[in-house]
Amino acid sequence: MKHLDRITFASLLGLLLLCGCEDEGMDVLDVEIPAGYALSAGTSTNFLRSSKAYDMEAPWVAGRYASRFTNGDGLYDDVRTSGNGLGGGLGPVYAGYSCGSCHRNAGRTQPTLWSEGGSGSSGFSSMLVYVSRKNGAFFQDYGRVLHDQAIYGVEPEGKVSVTYRTQKFRFPDGEEYELCAPSYSISEWYADSIRPEDLFCTVRIPLRHVGMGQMMALDTREIEALAAKSNYPEYGISGRCNYITEKGVTGVGLSGNKAQHLDLTVELGFSSDMGVTNSRYPEEICEGQAQVNQGSMMGLAYDQLDISAEDMEDVDLYMQALGVPARRDVDDPQVVRGEQMFYEAKCHLCHVTTLHTKTRGTTLLNGTHLPWLGGQTIHPYSDFLLHDMGSEIMGVGLNDNYVSGLARGNEWRTTPLWGIGLQEVVNGHTYFLHDGRARNFVEAIMWHGGEGEASKNLFKNMPKADRDALVRFLQSL
Ligand code: HEC
Ligand code: HEC
Numbered sequence: 001m002k003h004l005d006r007i008t009f010a011s012l013l014g015l016l017l018l019c020g021c022e023d024e025g026m027d028v029l030d031v032e033i034p035a036g037y038a039l040s041a042g043t044s045t046n047f048l049r050s051s052k053a054y055d056m057e058a059p060w061v062a063g064r065y066a067s068r069f070t071n072g073d074g075l076y077d078d079v080r081t082s083g084n085g086l087g088g089g090l091g092p093v094y095a096g097y098s099c100g101s102c103h104r105n106a107g108r109t110q111p112t113l114w115s116e117g118g119s120g121s122s123g124f125s126s127m128l129v130y131v132s133r134k135n136g137a138f139f140q141d142y143g144r145v146l147h148d149q150a151i152y153g154v155e156p157e158g159k160v161s162v163t164y165r166t167q168k169f170r171f172p173d174g175e176e177y178e179l180c181a182p183s184y185s186i187s188e189w190y191a192d193s194i195r196p197e198d199l200f201c202t203v204r205i206p207l208r209h210v211g212m213g214q215m216m217a218l219d220t221r222e223i224e225a226l227a228a229k230s231n232y233p234e235y236g237i238s239g240r241c242n243y244i245t246e247k248g249v250t251g252v253g254l255s256g257n258k259a260q261h262l263d264l265t266v267e268l269g270f271s272s273d274m275g276v277t278n279s280r281y282p283e284e285i286c287e288g289q290a291q292v293n294q295g296s297m298m299g300l301a302y303d304q305l306d307i308s309a310e311d312m313e314d315v316d317l318y319m320q321a322l323g324v325p326a327r328r329d330v331d332d333p334q335v336v337r338g339e340q341m342f343y344e345a346k347c348h349l350c351h352v353t354t355l356h357t358k359t360r361g362t363t364l365l366n367g368t369h370l371p372w373l374g375g376q377t378i379h380p381y382s383d384f385l386l387h388d389m390g391s392e393i394m395g396v397g398l399n400d401n402y403v404s405g406l407a408r409g410n411e412w413r414t415t416p417l418w419g420i421g422l423q424e425v426v427n428g429h430t431y432f433l434h435d436g437r438a439r440n441f442v443e444a445i446m447w448h449g450g451e452g453e454a455s456k457n458l459f460k461n462m463p464k465a466d467r468d469a470l471v472r473f474l475q476s477l
Helices: 002-009 064-077 212-217 220-229 266-274 309-320 333-344 420-427 441-446 450-460 464-475
Strands: 015-019 029-033 128-133 159-170 176-187 199-204 243-246 249-252 386-388 411-413
Touching (some): 064 309, 159 199, 176 199, 220 249, 266 309, 386 450, 441 450
Antiparallel strands (some): 015 029, 128 199, 159 176
């Protein structure tokens, strides 16, 4: 399309590009392409490119916020023990032993089932496994999340293993790529074994913690306006909001792979992932399960809350006050070319480049106000909307058949891409997508089906040099 030539002056600050106008019947789409050196998250931007790039406080964090940030950081990273009292409360069953065990360096701990080549029956995995009956009901003896770890004397609920199907494909220019579809099963159930034909399970790898304060500060009216506008029939794209009711409030879901949460789920993370009880979830996660009534857990006293509301707010503050890494190598000619290809392939219709935070900033769990997050222009590369990503590729696509709020199995929230280029430095791997099935950027793109199909095909049909440039651009984010 002709108008794309104009993106060559993408490095002009605040350029407003009107594109797609020549297509009849299409809404006029204004794309604000940020200059390469534009700050990713306004005053929260940092300039690190090391393994600490996701895990450093924003420049405005000072005074008592700095000490609260440090406290939150500690609570987030400190390994929990099974004891009562400070730093205790882990388990009896759990999925991770600290928030940081799964979100290492505020990122995405390497999914270990992959690193073990698929056996993964022993040891720790940073994945979350959601289990239910085929009809969606939960198992009384297991709950919503499979807890594959347990404290001494208690049995883990079960162990996950995975097998992989791989298939080779070719780009039109002959270059080969391979996709790999995982298939999970669970064994070593602590109580009644669940037959594979009765079991439904879906697996998630952790999300990077880049820009969560900005995500919470988003003006949801802008997101709703995007949903109303995000309708590009010629590319088969139409995003929608996941409306969620939590704590009696209904709003636009923003966090999680299916935009299934209104907030940063601090209380849920402590309770459901680690077994750390708190004021919102005072009961042990295994309460009511067969194991609690068996001898193994008798004598263990779980009568006090394992973390206070004040400490949880500090964890909330820590996550929202993290800085967002600035882009790198923005003047490299290959990166510049790749940026043009990103728009040419219509990636930006979902991975929306520029959004704004509401003037007021955010309010933490107990009401502390963070005005610094307000009134910022940000570049998250996401519309935070749900899109049908298809069920076709290798017979499964990205469909996990799991419903979360309004999100159906084939629907996923556009993953924000800011900071993605540093994932390898921060976490030492390049596994992408909700379950980490993509082993690199090319595979991540080639899994896009459904509403992402047209965009994927635009990428697929590019000359190799342009595909490489697009990947290089992603590495600069
Ligand atoms: C067992 C691994 C594990 C542990 C432990 C864990 N998480 Fe997560 N976290 C995940 C996974 C997997 C997801 C993606 C879940 C989904 O979308 O279904 C996630 C998602 C999140 C998100 C949503 C992020 C976004 O960008 O939308 C937040 C916030 C979060 N976790 C915070 C925490 C906090 C706080 C703790 C500790 C209290 C914690 N997590 C402990 C694995 C873990
Ligand atoms: C129809 C909307 C849509 C379009 C168009 C689209 N994406 Fe995505 N993208 C998504 C969604 C939704 C996900 C999350 C899918 C999942 O995790 O299963 C995603 C995930 C990704 C990821 C993995 C992120 C991570 O951290 O795991 C990358 C990389 C990516 N997209 C790049 C691209 C590129 C490059 C293009 C253009 C060629 C593109 N996307 C076009 C919606 C879209």
